[in-house]
Amino acid sequence: MTTDREHDTGSSSGGSPGGSGTRRRRGGGGRTEAVAGSTSRTDGGSADVSGSAAEGSTDTRLGRVGGALADTGVRPLDVVTYGLYGIAMLFFAFPVLWIVSASVRPEGALLSFPFRLLPRAVSVTAYQRVFREGMVTWLFNSTLITVVGVGSIIAVSVPAAYAFSRFRFRGRRQLLGAVLLFQMISSIVIIVPLYSVMTSLGLVDTRAGLVLLYVGIQTPFSIWLLKGYFDTVPEELDYAARIDGCNRLQTLRHVLLRPVLPGIAVVAIFNTVFLWSEFVIAYTVIGSERSLYTISIGIYEFQSQFGNDWRAIAAASVVGMLPLVVVFISLQRYFVKGLIKGSLKGQ
């Protein structure tokens, strides 16, 4: 740890921000800027707009702000509320913003002082390294495993949830209870026996083996979630479909799938996020075959006993994040609709 104050244009790394005689101001959006008390800054320093005590009395300023708000029809309470929302959003978004910032920093500028979210200089060397090391392969594997896995989970869960919702058979409640029970068992707890079984079946170091594991682990939760959505669809629709000539599968396909589409979207999103980012099971099953690495394993590659390449980790994380963002944006209207649907009677 250096004692000299460092700033964004310095070449050393690893310095920690802060130190004696430094006064920090928090600007909008959670940025902090260190204003040196006794040393000069090469960047000339910058001053926050808000919070300055040098611009007249607080009461007068608040009064002017209140008047301006009243003119626009915006209530002060709304400003406070949305201001709090904004702070909360930035609080949760900050790690992501930091990762993006870290991924484009030049080497040696990662932990610079004073801290800046927006780096002074941008470098893509981290991304270059990530793609050189095999990001394309990892993306391909993650995409293949996620698409096939999520598709398989939905293919199994939808008919099962339909059966649990609509069929009356002996042991139905006990079986549903068993499904919930299996869901409570963490897969990490049983990873050793799982590996033993996979080895016996010859499925270690295969994508198919990993997909099968994921389907087995995630199906109980998916069935439970989808059953709730099927339960909200009136059974009279089934009756009408059967009278109209549909058998059970046709009823599911022609009549029930559309109403439960929000639920399927929710299942798809949850499982996509899980399968895409899952590490322990993936590393256990395919961790010894580099050509099968998923993104989560690939990111792990940048950690070693000799040190971590945080910039590369950040860059790989950003690349890994993007497909999930795309999926979420494309499915979010179903997701939101699905979250609301269950809370309204008769919907």
Added chain:
Amino acid sequence: MELHSLRKEYTNSVTAIQELSLAVNRGELLVLVGPSGCGKSTTLRCIAGLEAPTAGDVRIDEESVLDRPPEARNIAMVFQNYALYPHKTARQNIGFGLRMTTDLPEAEVRTRVEAVAETLDITELLDKKPGSLSGGQQQRVALGRAIIRDPDVFLLDEPLSNLDATLRSQMRTEIQELQRELDVTTVYVTHDQTEAMTIGDRIAVLRDGRLQQVGAPMECYHEPANRFVASFIGDPSMNLFECRVEGDVFDGELTYPAEGALSGAAATAEGQAVTLGVRPEVPTLLSPGDDATGPAFSGETDVVEPVGERSFVYVTLEAGPQLVVATVGDVTVAEQATVRVEIPRTGVHLFDGATGDALHHPDRDGANTTLGADLPE
């Protein structure tokens, strides 16, 4: 369509239908009516094949259909909440059954859909989804979906219960007209006895899964088979008074002379307990100074309910029970006023106090009808 000793038991020892036997003539509209939980909708679902009966048989055109799935029974059904497919347009809803059960070309299906829509006056709604239709419009689309397949039996499960009173009355008439135009055998389920009386060729009254009476609406009204039918059919329901035969009077909630046909009918009861029944339109409110030609009782008016062309006067008799009197036109009697009510002998029904079975009905033309041994099972 016939039901032979139909029985439906559920696994939790609940018996929804008990030995139900019914015959519905071709082109007839039979109404299944009864209180909630009496087994009417279960009966309908057994006819449709949506539920398998525990015992008994369902026959359509003299052939048992128990081994046929719903789509093979050539029946059509309209549900209480319409059960329209929410993601399909009205056009797709109506044509769905034809597409699934026939090999008709798309053009033919389209033609038939439009013909049905014109019949039901919903042509302009065909490209709308159920969510943007009113209750009455959804009802018509549901009817269209049912009639397009030209079914052998038409089943309607409380189709009007979700509509407001005005629309319900209008749709009731339309359903009747449609059924007569199509001449299709129809089973209609309702818990509303007024609806049953107005819409059915015959009504079948159910209670706790058992058939109480089947007959023409006015037959069930004027000659109820038992106390339950007497109290269920008619609005307001029949006034019922628990009594015992004591010599030449019926003594109990009311003291009424036991003479003539009433006395003879009371003798056929299982015991001394009997129930006197009087329809609200039978008693007469006497004006001060009027001489009563039959048994008269004093009392005090509780409530007067004017409903337009009639008024219902609720009178608490001196002996204690309440009597509902239906009068015609405006009523000048005030609430909490002392009145005299005449109950003519020619308007009194008699039921067995132990079994509830009818013992005596007043004849509709003023004579008396004593049932004796001709009690319906």
